[in-house]
Structure formats: structure tokens, C-alpha cells
Amino acid sequence: MSKETVFLSGATGYIAQHILGQLLETKKYKIVGSVRSQEKADALKTNFQNNEDLSFVFVDDIAKEDAFDAAFQKHGAEFDYILHTASPFTFEIKDNKKDLIIPAINGTKSIVQATVKYAPNVKKFVVTSSYAAVASPSADYIKSNTLNEETWNDQPLEEAVKDPIASYYYSKTAAERAVWDLHKSLNAKFKVTSINPVFVFGPQQFDSSVTKKLNTSCEFINGIVHSQLDDPVSNDIKGAFVDVRDVAKAQVAAIADDKLAGHRLILSAGRFSLQSLADIINKKYPQLKGKIARGVPGSDKEAIDSLATLDNHVTKELLGFEFIGLTESVMDTVNQILKVDASQN
Known part of the structure; x- marks a missing residue:
């Protein structure tokens, strides 16, 4: 066929x-x-x-x-x-x-x-x-x-x-x-x-696509990975x-x-703010903790609660599969960034 x-x-x-x-x-x-x-x-x-x-x-x-x-x-x-x-x-x-x-x-x-x-x-x-x-x-x-x-x-x-x-x-x-x-x-x-x-x-399809600056959404994650300890973490950056x-x-x-x-x-798959990303990265990567931006841990909850209700249950029912969660998505993105960083040093 x-x-x-x-x-x-x-x-x-x-x-x-x-x-x-x-x-x-x-x-x-x-x-x-x-x-x-x-x-x-x-x-x-x-x-x-x-x-x-x-x-x-x-x-x-x-x-x-x-x-x-x-x-x-x-x-x-x-x-x-x-x-x-x-x-x-x-x-x-x-x-x-x-x-x-x-x-x-x-x-x-x-x-x-x-x-x-x-x-x-x-x-x-x-x-x-x-x-x-x-x-x-x-x-x-x-x-x-x-x-x-x-x-x-x-x-x-x-x-x-x-x-x-x-x-x-x-x-x-x-x-x-x-x-x-x-x-x-x-x-x-x-x-x-x-x-x-x-x-x-989420990660790029190929490691070769990981550059110093990533696409708009992934750059939020990349920016935290390459941040300094005293850099601010803005809860104004928030959405889904x-x-x-x-x-x-x-x-x-x-x-x-x-x-x-x-x-x-x-x-x-759900809501986040920039603080959510910082909290995950600081928690899951002890080698980065104390070196990268920390912000105010846990302050994302109030920021997220201020957003509109996004109701996409119809989409989820039609597709019939579970969306990847925030922690997994962020970690897979960070793992790839760190892997490429290590290969270039």
C-alpha cells in the first residue's frame, strides 16, 4: 500500500x-x-x-x-x-x-x-x-x-x-x-x-538546535538556567x-x-509563572542551586490564581491522551541545555 x-x-x-x-x-x-x-x-x-x-x-x-x-x-x-x-x-x-x-x-x-x-x-x-x-x-x-x-x-x-x-x-x-x-x-x-x-x-528535536538563545517560550527556561543568583524572577511573566x-x-x-x-x-496542560520554572530548576538541579536566580519560592501560586479560567476539557476529551506535566517538560528542556553546555566547555 x-x-x-x-x-x-x-x-x-x-x-x-x-x-x-x-x-x-x-x-x-x-x-x-x-x-x-x-x-x-x-x-x-x-x-x-x-x-x-x-x-x-x-x-x-x-x-x-x-x-x-x-x-x-x-x-x-x-x-x-x-x-x-x-x-x-x-x-x-x-x-x-x-x-x-x-x-x-x-x-x-x-x-x-x-x-x-x-x-x-x-x-x-x-x-x-x-x-x-x-x-x-x-x-x-x-x-x-x-x-x-x-x-x-x-x-x-x-x-x-x-x-x-x-x-x-x-x-x-x-x-x-x-x-x-x-x-x-x-x-x-x-x-x-x-x-x-x-x-x-520542551526539548528541541535535535541537540544541534540548542543555541545561546532559544525560541520565545523555551528562552524563559534557558534564561533561568543561565541566570545569576541576584537576578529578579518576575511573576508578571505568567500564562499557560x-x-x-x-x-x-x-x-x-x-x-x-x-x-x-x-x-x-x-x-x-496547565498554568505557570516564571517563579514556577525557577522553583522546579532550583529544586531538581542541586548543582545550579545557589548559583541561579531564586526569586520568592512559592509566590507563583498567587500569580497563577489571578489569571482567567482556561477551560479546554473539550480538547482533552477529543485528543484522549494525558499532557506532559510542567516538571517533566521543564526538566527535559534543562537536561538538553546542560548537556549541550557541557559539550561546548
């Missing part, structure tokens, strides 16, 4: 590499990943031991309105599933709307339209959205709020563009809405699932977490399990 083909956009990303690993482990799929350069393709191919089920196409700028057309014109007929993980994410910008919001929307519209035009056999389209599309930056900080899979970030554009973080939240919201809206307006035959993760912790391996697991499930079609899935 021939293997089905998955197209994975943004294949070199933190989450995407875990998705690749889990897809290849099933031995059920061929994967075509989009990358921005031959160098990135070669490095990923090497890391995955030149697996014959993995190949690449080049999409140099996902923000272009026709970004995916050439790749899909050439290969689209082969695709059975689309996993769209690529998204512009930078705060080094001059114009929040022009440089952040419009590219996010254009890139997402491009891949949906290319799928409809050039990939007639696609059965499921899975978009990696974000908790940012569920709640505005302020909504998650209002204790009386309850946020769930039906909730949308409703911050208006004119308000969001004033701040780069709010603009990022808006860009994720607008991009996800574009998927659902185009799916309906274009009468697309494929089913859509949206994956909406919170802060994502999920492990990257569970995010990848949900993506793979979304193409295999029909009951996930048509749903938004909020991937959250």
Missing part, C-alpha cells in the same frame, strides 16, 4: 521538527516540507538520517500573496494532508500592520488558496494557530473570564496596531479566521482543524504551558482522527 503524503510548511521550526519526527516514526507517510534555503534542507535531511520519506520544496517568503503557488503547481496533486505551521514572527519591525499583520494573513490565504487550486486530493488541512487567537493579551489576565474553544480574541485592529505584542496576537487571530472563512467561501472539500497552543516548552511533543502529537492526530475535523483545539 502506497504511503499518503503530508505537506508541512515551515519544516525547520521548533514545533515542525517534532511533527516531522513523529510522522516519520509512524512509517505511514511521505512528508514534503517547505524550507527557505538549500542549507536548511540539507541540515534537516542530515538530522533525520536522510530518511527516504522526507523531501523539501523551497518557499522563500511565506508573506507573498502567491507564496505557495509554484510548489503546489508542481507537487500539489501528490498531497493528501496539509500541516501549516509557518508564520511570520518578529518584533523587529517598523510598521505593525504592514510588517506583521498583513504578512501573516497573506501567507495563510496563499496556502489555503493554493490547496484549493492545485491540491485536489487533500482531505485535511491543519493550521497551527495560537492561544493568541483565543484571548487578547489583557483577557487572560482578568480572573473573572472563562476562555474555551469557542472564544476568540476580539481586540479590534485599530487598538491592536498600537502595540507590537497586541499586533502579533491580532495577526494570529486574523490568520486563523482567514482559514475558516476561505474554507467556507471557496467551498473547499477538505476538513479543517485548528491547533491553538499556549506557551510551548504545553509540551512541544504534545503539540506535535495533536497535529499527527488531527490528520489521522476524523473526529478532530472542524474543531479548534486549545493545547494547554
Whole structure:
């Protein structure tokens, strides 16, 4: 029986590499990943031991309105599933709307339209959205709020563009809405699932991806590992977490399990603050205790209690697996960081 083909956009990303690993482990799929350069393709191919089920196409700028057309014109007929993980994410910008919001929307519209035009056999389209599309930056900080899979970030554009973080939240919201809206307006035959993760912790798929500065979420952990004893630990940094391996697991499930079609899935294993991370690292790593930031142990409870209620029981019931807990996720991240640090000294 021939293997089905998955197209994975943004294949070199933190989450995407875990998705690749889990897809290849099933031995059920061929994967075509989009990358921005031959160098990135070669490095990923090497890391995955030149697996014959993995190949690449080049999409140099996902923000272009026709970004995916050439790749899909050439290969689209082969695709059975689309996993769209690529998204512009930078705060080094001059114009929040022009440089952040419009590219996010254009890139997402491009891949949906290319799928409809050039990939007639696609059965499921899975978009990696974000908790940012569920709640505005302020909504998650209002204790009386309850946020769930039906909730949308409703911050208006004119308000969001004033701040780069709010603009990022808006860009994720607008991009996800574009998927659902185009799916309906274009009468697309494929089913859509949206994956909406919170802060994502956990190890990199490969040690070679561990650099001095990590991706936004994991940098919270990395920052504590490399902190000084007197450094402050801010309880203002707080929210919800999920492990990257569970995010990848949900993506793979979304193409295999029909009951996930048509749903938004909020991937959250629980709440944390920066103090929670500091407490775990100080407790579990005696070789670091007394050298790294300590903060005020136990003060995370009050910070976490001030947050909104995040109710994702529908997601958990649909997925049917236990999420990795905070201690395990943090320790697996720290273990990898320390291993790489040791190898470089």
C-alpha cells in the first residue's frame, strides 16, 4: 500500500521538527516540507538520517500573496494532508500592520488558496494557530473570564496596531479566521482543524538546535538556567504551558482522527509563572542551586490564581491522551541545555 503524503510548511521550526519526527516514526507517510534555503534542507535531511520519506520544496517568503503557488503547481496533486505551521514572527519591525499583520494573513490565504487550486486530493488541512487567537493579551489576565474553544480574541485592529505584542496576537487571530472563512467561501472539500497552543516548552528535536538563545517560550527556561543568583524572577511573566511533543502529537492526530475535523483545539496542560520554572530548576538541579536566580519560592501560586479560567476539557476529551506535566517538560528542556553546555566547555 502506497504511503499518503503530508505537506508541512515551515519544516525547520521548533514545533515542525517534532511533527516531522513523529510522522516519520509512524512509517505511514511521505512528508514534503517547505524550507527557505538549500542549507536548511540539507541540515534537516542530515538530522533525520536522510530518511527516504522526507523531501523539501523551497518557499522563500511565506508573506507573498502567491507564496505557495509554484510548489503546489508542481507537487500539489501528490498531497493528501496539509500541516501549516509557518508564520511570520518578529518584533523587529517598523510598521505593525504592514510588517506583521498583513504578512501573516497573506501567507495563510496563499496556502489555503493554493490547496484549493492545485491540491485536489487533500482531505485535511491543519493550521497551527495560537492561544493568541483565543484571548487578547489583557483577557487572560482578568480572573473573572472563562476562555474555551469557542472564544476568540476580539481586540479590534485599530487598538491592536498600537502595540507590537497586541499586533502579533491580532495577526494570529486574523490568520486563523482567514482559514475558516476561505474554507467556507471557496467551498473547499477538505476538513479543517485548528491547533491553538499556549506557551510551548520542551526539548528541541535535535541537540544541534540548542543555541545561546532559544525560541520565545523555551528562552524563559534557558534564561533561568543561565541566570545569576541576584537576578529578579518576575511573576508578571505568567500564562499557560504545553509540551512541544504534545503539540506535535495533536497535529499527527488531527490528520489521522476524523473526529478532530472542524474543531479548534486549545493545547494547554496547565498554568505557570516564571517563579514556577525557577522553583522546579532550583529544586531538581542541586548543582545550579545557589548559583541561579531564586526569586520568592512559592509566590507563583498567587500569580497563577489571578489569571482567567482556561477551560479546554473539550480538547482533552477529543485528543484522549494525558499532557506532559510542567516538571517533566521543564526538566527535559534543562537536561538538553546542560548537556549541550557541557559539550561546548
